[in-house]
Amino acid sequence: MSVRDCFDLPLTATCAASARGYDDYVSEFLSYGSNIRGLFEVADANEGSALVNAHAAALHLAFEGAEGWAAANQYLERMRAHEESATERERLFCSAVNAWAAQDFCSALVRLDELTVRWPADLCAIKWGQYHAFNLGDQAALLRLGQRAAIVHEETPYAHGMIAFALEQNHRLREAEEEGMRASEIAIDDAWAHHAVAHVLETEGRAKEGARWLDHCAHTWEKKGVFIRDHNWWHAALFQLALGRETEALEIFDERLWGAWPEFPQEQIGAVSMLWRLELRGVDVGERWAPVVEQARQRAGEHFFPFHDLHYLYALARAGTDGEADAFLSSLKLKEESVSEDTAYVWGKICFPAAEAIVAFTANDRDAAAEKLSPLLNDLHRIGGSHAQRHVFVETLEACTNASSSAAQSH
Numbered sequence: 001m002s003v004r005d006c007f008d009l010p011l012t013a014t015c016a017a018s019a020r021g022y023d024d025y026v027s028e029f030l031s032y033g034s035n036i037r038g039l040f041e042v043a044d045a046n047e048g049s050a051l052v053n054a055h056a057a058a059l060h061l062a063f064e065g066a067e068g069w070a071a072a073n074q075y076l077e078r079m080r081a082h083e084e085s086a087t088e089r090e091r092l093f094c095s096a097v098n099a100w101a102a103q104d105f106c107s108a109l110v111r112l113d114e115l116t117v118r119w120p121a122d123l124c125a126i127k128w129g130q131y132h133a134f135n136l137g138d139q140a141a142l143l144r145l146g147q148r149a150a151i152v153h154e155e156t157p158y159a160h161g162m163i164a165f166a167l168e169q170n171h172r173l174r175e176a177e178e179e180g181m182r183a184s185e186i187a188i189d190d191a192w193a194h195h196a197v198a199h200v201l202e203t204e205g206r207a208k209e210g211a212r213w214l215d216h217c218a219h220t221w222e223k224k225g226v227f228i229r230d231h232n233w234w235h236a237a238l239f240q241l242a243l244g245r246e247t248e249a250l251e252i253f254d255e256r257l258w259g260a261w262p263e264f265p266q267e268q269i270g271a272v273s274m275l276w277r278l279e280l281r282g283v284d285v286g287e288r289w290a291p292v293v294e295q296a297r298q299r300a301g302e303h304f305f306p307f308h309d310l311h312y313l314y315a316l317a318r319a320g321t322d323g324e325a326d327a328f329l330s331s332l333k334l335k336e337e338s339v340s341e342d343t344a345y346v347w348g349k350i351c352f353p354a355a356e357a358i359v360a361f362t363a364n365d366r367d368a369a370a371e372k373l374s375p376l377l378n379d380l381h382r383i384g385g386s387h388a389q390r391h392v393f394v395e396t397l398e399a400c401t402n403a404s405s406s407a408a409q410s411h
Helices: 015-031 037-046 050-061 068-085 088-101 105-118 121-134 139-152 158-169 172-187 190-202 206-223 226-242 246-257 265-280 289-299 305-321 324-337 340-362 366-383 387-410
Strands: none
Touching: 015 121, 050 068, 050 088, 050 324, 068 088, 088 105, 088 121, 105 121, 105 139, 121 139, 121 158, 139 158, 139 190, 139 366, 158 172, 158 190, 172 190, 190 206, 190 324, 190 387, 206 226, 226 246, 226 265, 246 265, 265 289, 265 305, 265 387, 289 305, 305 324, 305 340, 305 366, 324 366, 340 366, 340 387, 366 387
């Protein structure tokens, strides 16, 4: 009898005990659990399973830094050695991971899209597809994949949270809030659904409700992984800022946003984002930039994601060390020249001028920053990140405009 996973899909070259280990990973992955790294032990015990090793590689790649790409290699090698003996569904997933490893994120999404049309029961593949759609700023794909989850998974924990966030990113706020609440009814610890509802409340300016909502949910996050724990607290800090409570936002930064895993790119960009916003509001953040800048310095030549790069650059330009920002810009220009035509547009026509705007802004050349940034806003979603995350660029442009108005009035 063939071994099957928790979605009743076949697992090639995997024993029953290892299939249970894979199912544990599925549960941890979908729920943002803290024990997700248990998959590596399962993969090490099943070197002949292309799918299990592909998922192990994917976890490392999702670290989103050079260390992740390096750590993925052994799992990629095993995957490639055995994918010919895998099922067609498993081979499609392996193909997506191969494209991902080559930094061809568009092709990875295409393959996951195809896989989940044919096997919508594979909620893990849908989740990974949404991951790539989000990073590519492809909101239509994010929603398409989310809605596909509803075909099989109407009562599956964590599926409705995936749908809720996709609806919110497509401006369908009433439906998003309903789905997020439904998700929380099925699984009270659905931190991604908590996050989706927070997005709705932030977008609609319901800051008091948002702060109460996240305070109500926060007790479930302690058993979650660093990413969602940090990120949901980041949203909690945003609500505090919206309510004019900068001191409370700083407290969240110190206690929740920085220090759990400083080497993790998502923690780094969350920290940059919050310090950036605080300073836009005139808050003195003291010495908090120094350790964040030191970590950003380690990422300067990676250029995996435009959204990440703009945050790393802001930290470096804000620090004002001689030549670092200029070197980053030069390196960014080389990235544009080394990728496919579609991807080059995002790097060259959106990310690069946004990077120039950041450097101008931190040098207090507000007119130049506004001139660079203003024409980009309609296309900025293509760098990745959520509406809420990208709003810092809107706030930065507003700061430039306000500075120009004040200067004109003083004359």
